[in-house]
Amino acid sequence: MGLAEIMSRLHAAERAAGRDEGSVTLIAVSKVQPAERVLAVLEQGHKVFGENYVQEAAAKWPAWRDRFDAVKLHMIGPLQTNKAKLAVELFDAIHTLDRPSLAQKLAGLQQARGALPQLFVQVNTGEEPQKAGVLPSELTAFLRDCRAMELSPIGLMCIPPEDQDSTPHFAMLAKMAADHGLGALSMGMSGDFEAAIAHGATHVRVGSAIFGARAYPV
């Protein structure tokens, strides 16, 4: 596949859903990809990338940002509280606000710095015990607590269970976002981004379909 094909499929999905071209942001997920594959996509002019690990991103992206203008980096992996400070310096958006201790840490960083990356709250729509994310039943209280700390998440994010049809999870996330007045929806990966767009995704996170299979699974 590659960037051009994914972009044309994304635009077709926008049209099919009756949505404006450009209404969906393609986050090219570059975690653990060889540098030459990421450079090829940067050279094609793509600007928005996703990473899962703070340290990996900190090692790779400062040099690429010196070479390529206006790159935006999205943190899409679990964020440890002790990496939050580095993460807010490195990333333009964090998709994985998923617990009170991280909210508290981010609120403190916001006070100290005056600003934060855009925030998405990760929701564990499948209620999987091993997966990060706020449970659907806890979302209202979590958002209330975030707002009390002066955090203003712009949207919700989910990673549906691997062994299930994603579409009910996308529909659930869209409904929860609408109920809470949140405009941004981070959902959809290589295998299901078109379905996510049909359900209102504003940000899709696509890795292997752009770059090829990762060298090792993560």
Ligand SMILES: *Cc1c(COP(=O)(O)O)cnc(C)c1O
């Ligand atoms: C790795 C990852 C992706 C990209 O997965 P692909 O199947 O390669 O598109 C998207 N979202 C999250 C949270 C990821 O960890």
